[in-house]
Amino acid sequence: MVSEADYKPGLEDVPAAKSAISFLDGKKARLEYRGIPVEVLAKESNFEEVCWLLIKGELPTQKQLADFDDELRQRRAIHFRLKEMIRCLPADGHPMDALHSTVAALGMFYPCPNVQDPARNWDATCRLIAALPTLVAAYARTRRGQEILEPRDDLDHAANFYYMLFGKEPTPATRKVLDATLILHAEHTMNASTFTARVTASTLATPYHVVASAIGALSGPLHGGANEEALRQFEEIGDPRNVKSWLEGKIAANPKFKVMGIGHRVYKVKDARATVLQEIAEHMFAETQRPKNYEIALELERICNEIYGPKGIYPNVDFYSGVIYQALGIPTDVFTPIFAIARVAGWLAHWHEQLQNNRIYRPEQIYIGRTDVAYVPLEQRP
Numbered sequence: 001m002v003s004e005a006d007y008k009p010g011l012e013d014v015p016a017a018k019s020a021i022s023f024l025d026g027k028k029a030r031l032e033y034r035g036i037p038v039e040v041l042a043k044e045s046n047f048e049e050v051c052w053l054l055i056k057g058e059l060p061t062q063k064q065l066a067d068f069d070d071e072l073r074q075r076r077a078i079h080f081r082l083k084e085m086i087r088c089l090p091a092d093g094h095p096m097d098a099l100h101s102t103v104a105a106l107g108m109f110y111p112c113p114n115v116q117d118p119a120r121n122w123d124a125t126c127r128l129i130a131a132l133p134t135l136v137a138a139y140a141r142t143r144r145g146q147e148i149l150e151p152r153d154d155l156d157h158a159a160n161f162y163y164m165l166f167g168k169e170p171t172p173a174t175r176k177v178l179d180a181t182l183i184l185h186a187e188h189t190m191n192a193s194t195f196t197a198r199v200t201a202s203t204l205a206t207p208y209h210v211v212a213s214a215i216g217a218l219s220g221p222l223h224g225g226a227n228e229e230a231l232r233q234f235e236e237i238g239d240p241r242n243v244k245s246w247l248e249g250k251i252a253a254n255p256k257f258k259v260m261g262i263g264h265r266v267y268k269v270k271d272a273r274a275t276v277l278q279e280i281a282e283h284m285f286a287e288t289q290r291p292k293n294y295e296i297a298l299e300l301e302r303i304c305n306e307i308y309g310p311k312g313i314y315p316n317v318d319f320y321s322g323v324i325y326q327a328l329g330i331p332t333d334v335f336t337p338i339f340a341i342a343r344v345a346g347w348l349a350h351w352h353e354q355l356q357n358n359r360i361y362r363p364e365q366i367y368i369g370r371t372d373v374a375y376v377p378l379e380q381r382p
């Protein structure tokens with residue numbers, strides 16, 4: 001029997017798996033994928049290579065990367081009936097809900113019935129990475145009354161996603177920014193959505209269910225959904241001069257008020273990814289007028305550092321990503337789906353790792369309900 005003393009709300013500090021995929025030191029803001037610092041990967045690598053690294057455990061050879069890239073390009077297109085399904089979804093729905101549904105449906109069109117079959121397993125791995133951008137772009141366009149665009153196999157992953165979203169190729173600088181954001185979001189140890197993915201994987205469910213369930217977990221405002229909420233919060237503030245009074249008002253109304261895009265269970269200093277994203281933003285806005293939301297974010301960080309810094313609460317990955325996506329013209333409610341387009345790499349890496357040494361997740365609970373309660377027939381109840 002477990003006792004109250006064993007209980008850790010939110011499983012804080014409880015190891016839920018042994019993993020060799022990523023390493024995080026929350027006191028030193030150190031994040032590594034398979035031992036390589038994420039800052040280095042964001043600068044030197046590309047998303048396709050990072051997917052291989054996370055899933056296979058090593059950097060690919062030139063041939064492995066070229067073959068993998070081909071395999072991804074071949075799986076970008078989606079079945080025409082999946083496009084019909086996307087057209088039937090409500091235009092005012094949330095893109096994360098659309099992604100959740102269409103990833104599950106993807107598994108019906110391209111099934112992976114036996115997760116232990118290496119060929120089907122690899123096909124599904126490549127398909128999920130390749131098709132998520134197609135699903136996100138298809139819904140984003142359909143709800144704007146635009147035609148769904150076919151993927152282009154002459155463009156890389158990031159450039160093709162941008163093309164499918166906007167109908168034009170990105171500039172090299174925009175492509176690099178988008179690619180770097182995908183790398184920075186690709187994996188992050190045992191977070192809520194990755195844990196969800198591993199729990200689903202442990203039942204030997206298909207990889208489509210693994211990813212769909214992780215998408216559900218990612219959607220919440222305490223997790224991936226915070227990028228969208230952070231930007232909405234900057235818009236609510238409206239001007240850098242309003243930051244202090246806005247925050248004071250929020251705290252006065254609710255002393256437990258949470259600023260979106262700051263705080264983290266593991267990080268006690270500024271998230272390494274937030275630092276890189278801020279550098280990207282600085283670079284993007286170096287020669288143009290800084291967007292107001294970026295100025296607001298900078299001022300909010302400054303004031304939050306004063307108030308929350310002593311508690312170890314600093315910007316996380318979701319603080320600056322929205323400002324960057326907005327500058328690229330991406331609609332606010334598509335921010336979290338882009339997180340999913342990136343994080344699918346980490347989820348799949350964890351799916352593979354879980355299957356290598358699987359044991360179904362079945363934790364305990366502390367029962368606090370009643371026992372031996374008599375059943376009262378309905379006619380005797382008020």
Ligand code: ACO
Pocket residue numbers: 010191221222223224226256257258259260261262263264265266308311313316317318
């Ligand atoms: N704003 C203000 N105070 C905060 C914040 C915040 N964003 N985050 C934590 N705190 C405070 C809490 O009020 C609490 O204070 P107390 O000890 O005085 O009661 C203390 O810090 C601990 O907070 P918890 O919520 O218990 O910390 P936990 O580890 O459970 O939560 C979480 C982490 C959910 C990320 C939290 O910091 C939060 O809600 N942040 C805002 C949402 C957000 O940005 N989420 C994205 C995280 S990154 C990602 O998932 C991709």
